Amino acid sequence: MKVRTPITDGVVPTLCRMCDTRCAINVHIKNSVIAGITPFENHPVNEGRICPRSEAAIDLFYHPDRILKPLKRREDGSFIEISHTRALDEISARLKHLKKEHGAHTVGVWKGEGLGFYQQEGYARRFIRAFGSPNYFSNDSACYNGRYLGNHLVCGFWNAFPEFNQAGLILLFGTNPPICHPPFTRELADARENGTRLVVIDPRLNPMACYADIFAQPYPGTDGALGWGLINYLIQTGNYDRDLVQRHVIGFEKIAAYARKFTPQYVQAQSGIYAHVVETIGRLIVKNQPDISIFSGAGLEHHENGVNSIRTLVILSCLSGALGRPCGLYRPEPLGTGELSLDRTLPPTGKNPIGRDKFPVLYDIRKECHTMTAMDYMLGKGEYPLKGLIIAAANPAVTNPNTAKVEKALKSLDLLVVNDFFMTKTAQLAHYILPATTFLEREELHFYPKLQRVNLTRCVATVDGVIDEYRVWRELALRLGFGDQYFPWKNESAVNHWLLAPTGLTVDLLHNHPQGYVYKPIRYQKHLSENLPTPSGKLEFASPYLKQLGLDEIPVYRPPYHRRHTDNRFPLVLTTGARKSLFYHSRNQNIPRFRNVHPDAEVEMHPDDAAHLQIENGEKVHVISKNGRLTLRVSIKHHSELRRGIVEIYHGWEDWRVNFLTFDEINDPISGFPLLKGVPVRIEKAAF
Amino acid sequence: MKIVFIEQDRCLACRNCERACAFQDSRNFDRESTNIWVHVNMDHRTIFTLTCQQCEAAICLDACPTAAITRDPDTDAVIVDEKTCIGCRMCIIACPFGCIHFDSAKHIAVKCNLCSGVPKCVQNCMSGALHYADINELAAVKRHKSNRPRHNTALLPAKEDRQ
Ligand code: SF4
Numbered sequence: 001m002k003v004r005t006p007i008t009d010g011v012v013p014t015l016c017r018m019c020d021t022r023c024a025i026n027v028h029i030k031n032s033v034i035a036g037i038t039p040f041e042n043h044p045v046n047e048g049r050i051c052p053r054s055e056a057a058i059d060l061f062y063h064p065d066r067i068l069k070p071l072k073r074r075e076d077g078s079f080i081e082i083s084h085t086r087a088l089d090e091i092s093a094r095l096k097h098l099k100k101e102h103g104a105h106t107v108g109v110w111k112g113e114g115l116g117f118y119q120q121e122g123y124a125r126r127f128i129r130a131f132g133s134p135n136y137f138s139n140d141s142a143c144y145n146g147r148y149l150g151n152h153l154v155c156g157f158w159n160a161f162p163e164f165n166q167a168g169l170i171l172l173f174g175t176n177p178p179i180c181h182p183p184f185t186r187e188l189a190d191a192r193e194n195g196t197r198l199v200v201i202d203p204r205l206n207p208m209a210c211y212a213d214i215f216a217q218p219y220p221g222t223d224g225a226l227g228w229g230l231i232n233y234l235i236q237t238g239n240y241d242r243d244l245v246q247r248h249v250i251g252f253e254k255i256a257a258y259a260r261k262f263t264p265q266y267v268q269a270q271s272g273i274y275a276h277v278v279e280t281i282g283r284l285i286v287k288n289q290p291d292i293s294i295f296s297g298a299g300l301e302h303h304e305n306g307v308n309s310i311r312t313l314v315i316l317s318c319l320s321g322a323l324g325r326p327c328g329l330y331r332p333e334p335l336g337t338g339e340l341s342l343d344r345t346l347p348p349t350g351k352n353p354i355g356r357d358k359f360p361v362l363y364d365i366r367k368e369c370h371t372m373t374a375m376d377y378m379l380g381k382g383e384y385p386l387k388g389l390i391i392a393a394a395n396p397a398v399t400n401p402n403t404a405k406v407e408k409a410l411k412s413l414d415l416l417v418v419n420d421f422f423m424t425k426t427a428q429l430a431h432y433i434l435p436a437t438t439f440l441e442r443e444e445l446h447f448y449p450k451l452q453r454v455n456l457t458r459c460v461a462t463v464d465g466v467i468d469e470y471r472v473w474r475e476l477a478l479r480l481g482f483g484d485q486y487f488p489w490k491n492e493s494a495v496n497h498w499l500l501a502p503t504g505l506t507v508d509l510l511h512n513h514p515q516g517y518v519y520k521p522i523r524y525q526k527h528l529s530e531n532l533p534t535p536s537g538k539l540e541f542a543s544p545y546l547k548q549l550g551l552d553e554i555p556v557y558r559p560p561y562h563r564r565h566t567d568n569r570f571p572l573v574l575t576t577g578a579r580k581s582l583f584y585h586s587r588n589q590n591i592p593r594f595r596n597v598h599p600d601a602e603v604e605m606h607p608d609d610a611a612h613l614q615i616e617n618g619e620k621v622h623v624i625s626k627n628g629r630l631t632l633r634v635s636i637k638h639h640s641e642l643r644r645g646i647v648e649i650y651h652g653w654e655d656w657r658v659n660f661l662t663f664d665e666i667n668d669p670i671s672g673f674p675l676l677k678g679v680p681v682r683i684e685k686a687a688f
Numbered sequence: 689m690k691i692v693f694i695e696q697d698r699c700l701a702c703r704n705c706e707r708a709c710a711f712q713d714s715r716n717f718d719r720e721s722t723n724i725w726v727h728v729n730m731d732h733r734t735i736f737t738l739t740c741q742q743c744e745a746a747i748c749l750d751a752c753p754t755a756a757i758t759r760d761p762d763t764d765a766v767i768v769d770e771k772t773c774i775g776c777r778m779c780i781i782a783c784p785f786g787c788i789h790f791d792s793a794k795h796i797a798v799k800c801n802l803c804s805g806v807p808k809c810v811q812n813c814m815s816g817a818l819h820y821a822d823i824n825e826l827a828a829v830k831r832h833k834s835n836r837p838r839h840n841t842a843l844l845p846a847k848e849d850r851q
Binding site: 055 | 695697698700701702707711716717718729730731733734735811812813814815816817833836
């Protein structure tokens with residue numbers, strides 16, 4: 001590969017995009033080679049530290065398996081290299097054909113996590129609307145949207161990351177910060193030094209639970225019961241924010257009446273958390289009100305009752321007085337850039353967006369279609385067929401539930417285009433693969449809403465012949481006849497100028513602020529002077545909007561599937577998706593030194609369950625669900641790490657795809673999320 | 689002199705230091721080849737992290753029969769010269785903290801050399817538990833902390849909560 005760097009020798013400050021926390025880094029260039037990555041000292045996100053994934057950006061950039069030329073699949077399934085011009089010509093001709101013969105709505109785009117961030121999403125959304133289809137899909141429909149919706153439905157906004165170091169009590173639900181959000185560890189440690197209490201709720205005891213005052217291990221998917229129990233505790237003891245309830249809440253009576261049955265004993269029966277632990281957590285909340293940080297990770301949304309569990313916790317935060325507080329729910333303001341998405345100016349007309357009939361809230365609030373329903377449309381079981389799909393660095397053949405169906409659906413497409421770095425399981429099914437640029441090869445705006453800070457990343461190097469993501473969309477748009485109108489900017493730098501134009505900030509200014517630029521000072525407690533951005537302007541403990549859609553007005557607790565249905569054939573409960581520190585979902589498995597840390601897939605088991613089945617540590621077993629089977633190694637954990645009856649498998653392995661076992665048809669009625677963390681399975685010894 | 693020290697109460701056991709250390713030398717990983725160790729004791733729910741303290745009177749250095757262990761003139765780190773080391777393992781026996789290990793591929797003793805003054809483990813410690821500084825800074829940090837309000841760690845209601 002022929003690499004060019006804007007400078008031959010020197011240091012360029014930019015951001016790491018090996019995970020979504022986006023730490024500030026210095027990239028060292030020697031003789032036009034990217035020689036090292038070290039922390040940038042003065043950014044508040046990472047304060048001069050990085051994690052080992054960051055340096056692996058160099059491995060990613062120079063990886064010998066990286067795709068550098070467009071590939072086209074031949075009849076026999078093999079791929080041949082073709083030129084960019086030919087690839088883009090052929091793809092656009094086939095898109096035109098699909099549009100003409102079957103309608104624009106038979107084509108969709110699917111945004112993933114790998115290429116960029118804010119702009120990656122913006123381009124994909126813009127392209128598909130300009131093309132004339134309502135069908136925008138993304139990885140967010142299995143991670144992120146559930147939390148987004150849960151928070152928005154109650155308060156009309158979501159601040160994903162509170163200021164932990166301002167809290168008196170932190171409650172973490174279903175998250176493992178040292179692995180999922182490494183920079184949080186500094187804030188948590190700062191908080192602990194100031195005497196902040198820490199409560200960790202997770203079905204899996206991660207090492208950081210050793211750092212907590214209280215670790216409680218619920219059955220998967222029962223967090224909602226604990227949330228209601230704590231709401232009940234606050235109401236019964238009269239320790240909730242009465243002023244807030246009087247002035248800013250609708251539906252308090254309804255939730256107060258419903259909460260009554262969630263006594264500590266009832267919560268114990270539902271969740272497996274001891275009644276006295278529930279009461280102790282309740283007391284800790286009362287003692288530390290209103291400085292309460294309640295944070296839930298992806299753990300809750302991966303259940304079919306996820307959005308209600310999240311709504312319950314948001315209500316709990318509000319009742320504890322955390323609305324508008326730095327450690328709690330404050331509403332960050334956006335910068336107000338130009339909008340890439342055309343949802344407002346060019347709303348879809350004609351055919352229904354896929355999944356809107358089944359999951360109206362998802363489409364209404366996120367303007368995004370349902371990926372699991374899309375599989376049915378690809379397989380001819382929808383209102384209309386979905387025939388063409390452009391995937392920007394997503395890997396649904398690994399990370400979407402029910403892999404057998406996903407593969408069948410993707411294979412049935414008339415046109416599948418994948419823009420990615422490597423031959424992923426999804427790319428293997430594509431008709432065309434377009435080589436993608438890494439984050440080191442582009443300039444993109446990045447926001448830290450919690451800090452109201454913006455950064456502009458730097459292009460550190462380019463690879464001859466590989467065009468960046470913006471150029472891919474623009475070139476296709478030009479060939480399809482809407483490029484001049486919707487993608488008029490020559491390159492991404494011109495896009496950045498346009499995005500910043502309404503803000504008064506400039507590209508130069510941001511280049512001079514590698515520490516990030518604070519675009520507005522943060523205002524807390526905004527609800528005291530302004531309405532909340534919900535339909536009623538108040539906190540919606542009961543949601544008229546959901547009621548009118550026939551959904552739960554208040555976040556009723558429903559036990560998860562595995563607690564409602566017992567099936568002797570599948571006596572164990574599989575949770576998936578606990579993160580691995582050096583991987584990022586399905587990425588980084590091809591970096592050899594990381595692979596030495598996480599060499600192969602394992603199913604984690606409680607020692608008693610293993611003993612019962614006479615399984616030894618390291619033995620090969622079959623894990624079987626109603627949808628499929630997976631053969632892998634057993635790792636017997638310490639008895640405290642998992643509850644008896646619970647097993648865990650990582651979700652991102654290319655070679656051991658756990659989603660062969662998961663279900664796509666049991667979904668959260670609000671978010672449409674699949675059931676990824678409560679799958680009934682059995683384990684059998686694998687005979688050799 | 690500057691050493692790598694650990695604020696134990698800031699370590700959340702992410703293990704990034706172990707990895708960064710092992711990757712640094714061998715571009716590879718196995719837990720045996722790192723020079724910093726995070727111990728998680730699930731029975732007692734404790735986290736304890738340990739690395740070489742570059743002792744003033746380094747017993748490993750005294751124990752070495754071939755004078756392969758010396759002080760780095762720039763950093764004062766206690767370092768092993770790969771060429772002089774005969775793999776007799778005396779230093780490993782001598783070190784009271786278990787902070788030297790044997791590399792069975794190269795047949796030599798290996799220990800923390802402070803990465804010539806830019807320790808990778810510290811760079812990769814996101815929680816800020818690891819520092820590269822004079823040990824008196826740790827004393828100062830501890831004095832500062834002892835002057836802050838603190839809670840007891842309690843699974844059951846602590847006294848203050850019961851009142
Ligand atoms: S946590 Fe690690 S991978 Fe994520 S942005 Fe920071 S340095 Fe990069």
